[in-house]
Amino acid sequence: MTYRNPVPTVDIIVELIDRPSRPIILIERKNPPLGWAIPGGFVDYGESVETAAVREAKEEIGLQVELIEQFHVYSAPDRDPRKHTLSIVFLATGTGEPQAADDAKNLNIFNLWEIPTNLCFDHDQILRDYRRYRHYQVRPRY
Amino acid sequence: MTYRNPVPTVDIIVELIDRPSRPIILIERKNPPLGWAIPGGFVDYGESVETAAVREAKEEIGLQVELIEQFHVYSAPDRDPRKHTLSIVFLATGTGEPQAADDAKNLNIFNLWEIPTNLCFDHDQILRDYRRYRHYQVRPRY
Numbered sequence: 500m501t502y503r504n505p506v507p508t509v510d511i512i513v514e515l516i517d518r519p520s521r522p523i524i525l526i527e528r529k530n531p532p533l534g535w536a537i538p539g540g541f542v543d544y545g546e547s548v549e550t551a552a553v554r555e556a557k558e559e560i561g562l563q564v565e566l567i568e569q570f571h572v573y574s575a576p577d578r579d580p581r582k583h584t585l586s587i588v589f590l591a592t593g594t595g596e597p598q599a600a601d602d603a604k605n606l607n608i609f610n611l612w613e614i615p616t617n618l619c620f621d622h623d624q625i626l627r628d629y630r631r632y633r634h635y636q637v638r639p640r641y
Numbered sequence: 642m643t644y645r646n647p648v649p650t651v652d653i654i655v656e657l658i659d660r661p662s663r664p665i666i667l668i669e670r671k672n673p674p675l676g677w678a679i680p681g682g683f684v685d686y687g688e689s690v691e692t693a694a695v696r697e698a699k700e701e702i703g704l705q706v707e708l709i710e711q712f713h714v715y716s717a718p719d720r721d722p723r724k725h726t727l728s729i730v731f732l733a734t735g736t737g738e739p740q741a742a743d744d745a746k747n748l749n750i751f752n753l754w755e756i757p758t759n760l761c762f763d764h765d766q767i768l769r770d771y772r773r774y775r776h777y778q779v780r781p782r783y
Contacts, residue, residue: 503686504648507727544645544725548716549783566783572711572729574690583686585649587714587729641691641708 505574505583509552510539510622512629513564515608517594522610524560524593526603528619532580536619537626539586540602552589560606561598564591571628571639578621588625647716647725651694652681652764654771655706657750659736664752666702666735668745670761674722678761679768681728682744694731702748703740706733713770713781720763730767 514521525535538559542551549566556564567590574585599606609615611630616623628639656663667677680701684693691708698706709732716727741748751757753772758765770781 505684505686505688506646507649542647542716542727544647545718546647547718548714548727568780568782569714572690572714574684576687576689585684585690585729587727638710640710 505576505585507542507548508539508584508586509542509548509555510537510586510588510625511552511556511564511591512537512570512588512626513556513560513562513591513593513597515594515597516592518608520610522608523614524597524606524608525615525618526559526599527605527607529602529604532619534617534619535607535615535622537588537622538603542587548587549589552587552591556591556593558601559599559603560593561600562593562595564593566591570632571625573621573625575621586620586625588629590629647718647727649684649690650681650726650728651684651690651697652679652728652730652767653694653698653706653733654679654712654730654768655698655702655704655733655735655739657736657739658734660750662752664750665756666739666748666750667757667760668701668741669747669749671744671746674761676759676761677749677757679730679764680745684729690729691731694729694733698733698735700743701741701745702735703742704735704737706735708733712774713767715763715767717763728762728767730771732771
């Protein structure tokens with residue numbers, strides 16, 4: 500089956516608001532491409548991107564998150580080595596103890612000044628843009 | 642062919658910056674659903690959403706637009722009567738005389754206080770959100 504269109508996904512940057520400095524959650528992927536990434540996944544047919552974002556956060560990190568806002572859409576054709584995907588990135592808040600599950604083999608909690616690089620996909624770029632927004636309220640523009 | 646994922650589209654709100662009050666362009670659709678709409682179309686496989694937005698503006702209204710920013714993503718499963726689509730809405734600027742072509746049978750230029758209702762898809766909602774943003778700098782949030 501060949502897609503004629505990029506496949507939509509969501510990624511969710513979850514800030515843990517019951518901890519100092521609102522750290523965020525990254526997951527270690529169970530399936531290729533292996534490595535660390537922002538939690539997320541494919542949007543199902545018949546599901547809004549908001550529903551998909553809440554569902555994926557529940558599935559991968561075990562938290563009932565609250566969406567704050569859409570951040571930005573990333574869609575470079577080479578961003579995913581498997582096929583052309585686009586990602587709608589959400590900002591969300593969560594509380595409590597996240598648990599890795601589903602496509603996530605492991606997870607870790609990072610302060611904003613500790614975020615690792617060499618993440619999967621274009622997630623380094625996404626987190627650079629996120630940090631710029633969180634520190635300076637500057638969104639990606641053209 | 643059944644899609645397992647919503648199909649990504651782009652819509653482009655083009656402000657004509659060489660005219661008083663920066664009016665916007667709406668098109669009359671040539672194909673069902675018939676009616677007035679924001680210019681836009683499907684994102685091709687291998688094409689970023691930015692490339693798709695510039696291409697669709699060129700095809701439907703004959704203008705080389707400049708993208709300003711992403712506005713918001715709309716993805717309610719019933720927003721398009723044909724199938725589940727999601728739309729990444731862009732704000733852009735253009736100058737000169739737009740010409741309807743391709744999927745656009747006709748076009749018209751509207752000041753912000755003259756925008757019609759009963760548009761196709763969820764474009765009434767999109768333009769309400771856009772007007773709120775343009776007047777008050779308030780984005781759609783949750």
